Amino acid sequence: MSKYNFDYLDELEAEAIHILREVAGQFEKPALLFSGGKDSITLVRLAEKAFRPGKFPFPLVHIDTGHNFEETIDYRDRMVARLGERLIVGSVQQSIDEGKVVEQKGKNASRNALQTVTLLDTIEKHQFDACIGGARRDEEKARAKERIFSVRDEFGQWDPKRQRPELWNVYNGKIHKGENVRVFPISNWTELDVWNYIRRENIELPSIYFAHDRDVITRNGQLMAASPYVNMDEDDVVERKKVRFRTVGDISCTAAIESDAFLIDDIISEISQSKISERGARMDDKVSEAAMEDRKKGGYF
């Protein structure tokens, strides 16, 4: 019987490393989906722990909406340089230019939904058979049901009624040609776990996660960054506020919260006391009760 006393973060970390190594062992052409957000940054650290001093057995893949926070792209490029790993960028702008998708119109237009097409095209172009993502089950109720190895058909679709049983710590990555598997190593982590891990590991994050002064507008009760990528009209009042972002996605669908949290410790205590869930700041989930389920069925992350 083991005397070694595992802290919960050690346990979550060991589980995630095990999953990443299963991906390396079971697939021919895996990829790690990197958004520049804290969850995918955590995945990168876990990959270092799983494979160093060797190279990662997969490239990093960024699905770039073109509507980014500058700070995120800057962070991404510095990180890739430090790691010495390969970065592949799938561009939503290119999908638009090629006429594969059409930009949404109107006040609440966002490129979030368009990402799915670019993602699926990138998967097909590079023949990826497994895509590692940073989704967590505590984020949203459809995600709470998804397996760690989640099989997608040729069209990237998730079929929640036909999920494979997933037993013990045995992951079945067998697929037919054309299918791929989305793999979620931090499925069992909560938002707070991710922050506690980032603090423990002393991981650098893009600055937009911390309180800063920014021009914002209020849209449907949410604070949105005033940027050229958000369609504004005369009704929108631009105000300067001290804010930070809790999740990092497309600039047009990620809301900020008013915050004074400059340090990780401040953020952890802010989240511990928060009464709003992380995805409460995502306009994309507000559409309907089954918004995430429907997007996943369509091939979304």
Place this chain on the structure above:
Amino acid sequence: MNILKFFTAGSVDDGKSTLIGRLLYDTNSILADQLEAIQNANRKNDDGTVDLAILTDGLRAEREQGITIDVAYKYFQTDKRKFIIADTPGHIQYTRNMVTGASTANLAIILVDARNGVVEQTIRHSYLVSLLGIKHVVVAVNKMDMVDYSETVFEAITQKYKALAEELKLQDVTYIPVSALKGDNIVYQSERMTWYNGESLLYFLEQVDTDIQEQSDKARMPVQWVIRPQTDELHDYRGYAGRVVSGTFKVNDQITVLPSGASSTISKIEFFDKELVEASAGQSVTIHLASDVDISRGDTIVNSSALPQESKLVEADLCWMDTKALDTSITYLLQHNSKVTKCKIAEVVYKVDINTLEKHAADEFKLNDIGRVVLKTADNLPFDFYNESKANGSAILIDSRTNLTVGATMFRALAD
């Protein structure tokens, strides 16, 4: 702080989802926007209060039908512990989903409706708990508000269940009278059942011991990946990456690699930028050996002084999980940790009627059937029995025509 993983067995009618909803609600684990979403939902309790059960229904079809189809994982924490709940469906047609949720749990909550007592479903759920070797069981006698919080009712159910627990050899069973709907003995001690001297459910979950995941102290590590940087400065670097599934490896230990049987000594144990003197069950590490041995993914490193069973024939319990029935004429794939080998079902020894626990001979094995079989594998399997080691005593079966996971097996005995 550590993590307790538990699963709940019971049907919607028993108030399973309400119980989970109540645990989350009374521990302030439901955030304002989520609460707003359930308040806006059309489904309400008869008395107009919010239906906490909605919190655990994730899929559109589940909300429409008011049932749980697949496992949903829920997370909450208190000052004492982190909890992962596998909310599993109770209906017999979703037995495979319950087995999925139960496979990683170290505690099971079995819900019994106080009005109905121990029923067929209770037997089925309890059987699965014993089959999967879940150490702790809480029998939550729910809907006590519907039986006037009667001690006599609770005692009668407790006595009846004790006989079942004995038959199934369940080791550690705790009985708690609760009302998930009204909140009695879930998080707070009930004032309406002063005759009950035990703890509330949450208090119990916070205290129960989680230390011993694996009974076995025999060191085993399936190799998942070989780290070979092949750079100039790390030219000879060769690390075997994997997760220790039981026991402890120490530097200088004599080890054997299976199935080849080659032996060596551990020269170094690494974890990222640290060198460790030992690595124990649960840790993901990289092991280095003193001599050159041919090792690849699928091999298992074991302590030479405690070798596992090695056989191509093993008697196992099988839970069938595919809509296509078991076919003894075809070859399946068996995945045991990182090892995949071909496998046939050489014999069906018996099938269990999971509602009555009777064993009987069977020609066919269909979705959700459970019983004893003899597995015949192409390669020697280095395994332990499931009651000693869940990780090294279990495997899944894959149908190579569909790639689906079609069976869960637990190794029980050597077969001749």
